[in-house]
Structure formats: C-alpha cells, structure tokens
Amino acid sequence: MKYTDTAPKLFMNTGTRFPRRIIWAMGLIKYACARVNMNLGLLDREIGRAIIQAAEQVMKGDHDDKIILDVFQTGSGTGLNMNINEVIAETASKIANKHVHPNDHVNLGQSSNDTVPTGIRVAAAAEVEENLIPALTKLINTLDRKAEEYKDIVKAGRTHLRDALPVTLGQELSAYSDAFKHDLENIRQTVEYVKELPIGGTAVGTGANSHPDFQIKVIDEINNETGLGFKPANKFRAMRLLTDLLTLSGALRTSAVNLYRLGQDIRLMFSGPMTGFNEIDLPSQEEIAGSSIMPGKTNPVTVEASLLISAQVVGLDHANQFASMLGEFELSMGIPLIGYNVVTQTRLLAEALNKFADLVIDKMVPNLERMRRLAESSPSLITIVSPVIGYDKASEIGKKLAKGLSIREALKELGYNDEQIDKILDLKKLTKPGFSAK
Numbered sequence: 001m002k003y004t005d006t007a008p009k010l011f012m013n014t015g016t017r018f019p020r021r022i023i024w025a026m027g028l029i030k031y032a033c034a035r036v037n038m039n040l041g042l043l044d045r046e047i048g049r050a051i052i053q054a055a056e057q058v059m060k061g062d063h064d065d066k067i068i069l070d071v072f073q074t075g076s077g078t079g080l081n082m083n084i085n086e087v088i089a090e091t092a093s094k095i096a097n098k099h100v101h102p103n104d105h106v107n108l109g110q111s112s113n114d115t116v117p118t119g120i121r122v123a124a125a126a127e128v129e130e131n132l133i134p135a136l137t138k139l140i141n142t143l144d145r146k147a148e149e150y151k152d153i154v155k156a157g158r159t160h161l162r163d164a165l166p167v168t169l170g171q172e173l174s175a176y177s178d179a180f181k182h183d184l185e186n187i188r189q190t191v192e193y194v195k196e197l198p199i200g201g202t203a204v205g206t207g208a209n210s211h212p213d214f215q216i217k218v219i220d221e222i223n224n225e226t227g228l229g230f231k232p233a234n235k236f237r238a239m240r241l242l243t244d245l246l247t248l249s250g251a252l253r254t255s256a257v258n259l260y261r262l263g264q265d266i267r268l269m270f271s272g273p274m275t276g277f278n279e280i281d282l283p284s285q286e287e288i289a290g291s292s293i294m295p296g297k298t299n300p301v302t303v304e305a306s307l308l309i310s311a312q313v314v315g316l317d318h319a320n321q322f323a324s325m326l327g328e329f330e331l332s333m334g335i336p337l338i339g340y341n342v343v344t345q346t347r348l349l350a351e352a353l354n355k356f357a358d359l360v361i362d363k364m365v366p367n368l369e370r371m372r373r374l375a376e377s378s379p380s381l382i383t384i385v386s387p388v389i390g391y392d393k394a395s396e397i398g399k400k401l402a403k404g405l406s407i408r409e410a411l412k413e414l415g416y417n418d419e420q421i422d423k424i425l426d427l428k429k430l431t432k433p434g435f436s437a438k
Helices: 003-010 020-039 045-060 078-096 102-106 112-149 169-194 214-226 235-240 243-270 285-286 301-323 334-360 368-377 380-391 391-402 406-413 420-425
Strands: 154-159 160-167
Touching: 003 078, 020 045, 020 078, 020 112, 020 214, 020 285, 020 334, 045 102, 078 102, 078 112, 112 169, 112 214, 112 235, 112 243, 112 334, 154 368, 160 169, 160 380, 169 243, 235 420, 243 301, 243 334, 285 301, 285 334, 301 334, 380 391, 380 406, 380 420, 406 420
Parallel strands: none
Antiparallel strands: 154 160
C-alpha cells in the first residue's frame, strides 16, 4: 500500500496544493541526493540515473497532477516528501525497467525531517532571487525616475488628512522609493540566512544513515543547478527552528505595508474627479469598466488589487508566527504551512510590485493646475505669508480662504498684481529648507 493511498484519509482535503516552486525544489533535492549517493557508491548507477531522470521530470512539472497531498498535513512534511518519493520511484522504475523503492533508493541518506525544511528554503530563496528582487528593483527605479520628473510639481501637503504646507509630488514619491530601498536591503540580507540548508541531518540532525560528506556534496549539486549560493546550516537549528523563514516573512510584510500606504496615497490623489482630490490621472485604468452600472466610471483597479495582495501578505505573516512556534525538541511542526505561505507571499508581492510599477507609477499623469490650486488654497500658507503682507491683511485672506478662494485669488482681491503675488507666493521655496519669508 502506497503512503499516498492511505495518507489522504488522515490529512485534510482542502484542495490547497503546494506551489510549483516547492515541487520543483523537492525534485531538485531528490536529483542532487541521487547524484551524490551514486557518486559515493551508495546507489546502483542504473537506478541512480533513473532517479535523476525522474527527478528532472518532477522539476519541470511533468508530474504535478500526482502531487496530491494537501498542504494541511503532518507538520513535518512527511506527506510531501513521500508523495515526491513515490512519484519519482514509480517513474524511475519504468525508466530503469526494474524496481526502484521510494525509501530505500529515492530517500537514501535522507529523512522528511531534513528534506522538506531544505526544500521550502530552496523554494523561498529561489522565488525571492528570481522574482521578488527584480520586481522590487523595478518599482524603486520607476519611483526614482518619476520623483526626478516631478521634482518641481508643487501640490498640497496633508497631515491628519488636513491641509498643510506644500510639498512636491517628487518628494512624496521619493519617500516611498527610499522605503522600498531599505526593504530591498533587508530582504537581501534575510534571504542569505534562509539559504542555510539542513539537508544531511536525517531524522534528528545527527546525520545518522547518511554519508558524513552528504550535506556539503548535496548543497554543491543544488548550487550547480541554481547558482544561488546555498550553504550548510547548523542542522539542529534549521530542523528545529523556522525563524529564518519567519524573518523573511516579516521583511515581506514590511514591504507589503509600504506598498499598502503607497496605494492608499495613490487612491486619494486619483479620487474624484469632481468630489475628490483629482490630483492625478491613471490612464492605464481606463481599459476596464470601473462599474457595472455607472457608464464611464474609472476605478484604480490595479491599485486596489495590490492592496488586497498586501493584506494577504500581512495575514500570512501572522499565520507564520504561529507556524514557526509549532514543535518541540528536534523538529518544527509548521514546515508545510510556513513553506506554502512564504512562497505564496513572495509570489504575490512580486506580482503586485511589477503591476504597480508598470501600470500605476509609470502611467501616472499629474493634474498640474489642480495640484497648484489646492496647494494655494491651504490655510497653512497664511502663516507663511503673514510676515510679508502683515497680520491684518493675512487675517483678511484667512476669511476669504474660508469662503473657497485660493490664496492667489484672495491676494488679487486685496489689490496685489500677478508679479507681486508670484513673489509673495513662491510655493517652491516652501518645499525646501529655510525661512521663506526672508
């Protein structure tokens, strides 16, 4: 009786399957282990070559339909490991035309307790390096480019959602660029910790029933295939604790929160057109109807989809806090879940960052006159111009602003001409350090 014939009766059946990246990583581990065992003379060469070929098929996705066990299974990941072992053994038996055993051959020198913690780390690191870091870099570059392009576009500053002193659109975008640069540095540092692999620890970290050089040789094979620079872990730590993955999850959460804040600001600037801020247009969002009942309505759909992804990334991080605490002594019991979550978080965040860069930041069009009018309507400007025009006239301007006039219109009503107003109302000076009234 196969493990995968009996396990579904005891595991959950939620339909939650492991991501392609984790299946690829598990195939890669079996590929590397077979090569090492064969080269060490521990595995029959014909059987070893068949396992390698079958593992390559698993890596390519040829057998994804056979990886059937739910993510919500035994906390060590034995279900996933045996599912992979059995698929490879069955395929390799056909290739070699002789019996290949899932435990004696495919799982030689291994345990679920070291292979699955290794697999989820390989999957997470590969997802970060190949997808997330390029996506985050793209958004940073796009924000930097637009911050430079919009460095002189003055708009109303807002604190507590109330009118404040002016800023430039470029300054606002530069804030997020800087935040994401710190996120990128944090993620790069954290993923190096995740790249420490416990393969070779077998059941409890001692390496019993594996060759003494097994860990380093398997990691060398994995690096030959990926070029990602994996390293040997303290096997006892990396099998017992998943806090390296929790740290990565936390870095993903932080980036998601920054994306959420950026999305909220974009939504407010795009709000309107008549009853909101209407400070920017997003032409890219016009390609899809914003309403099923209101013709011509445009919604910031890419932004809102990104907010949903941000919420999911934050939520999965909270689940990871619990998953990383599961277990006692030599083994974690949250392995399948935290592996699924971290790979999912990374994939989702990369998608959101890419779309946000391409369809939101890059396509943003400032409504220049609207921005300037709102900036010139802020009551906070009265404090700035008061030393120039005098307290009494500043008080009169305050009353006119309360009636809906801009400060420019109020100054005209007080008899100032355009040249005088331009000199008094140099908003760009207010967006830089110094004493603007002097």
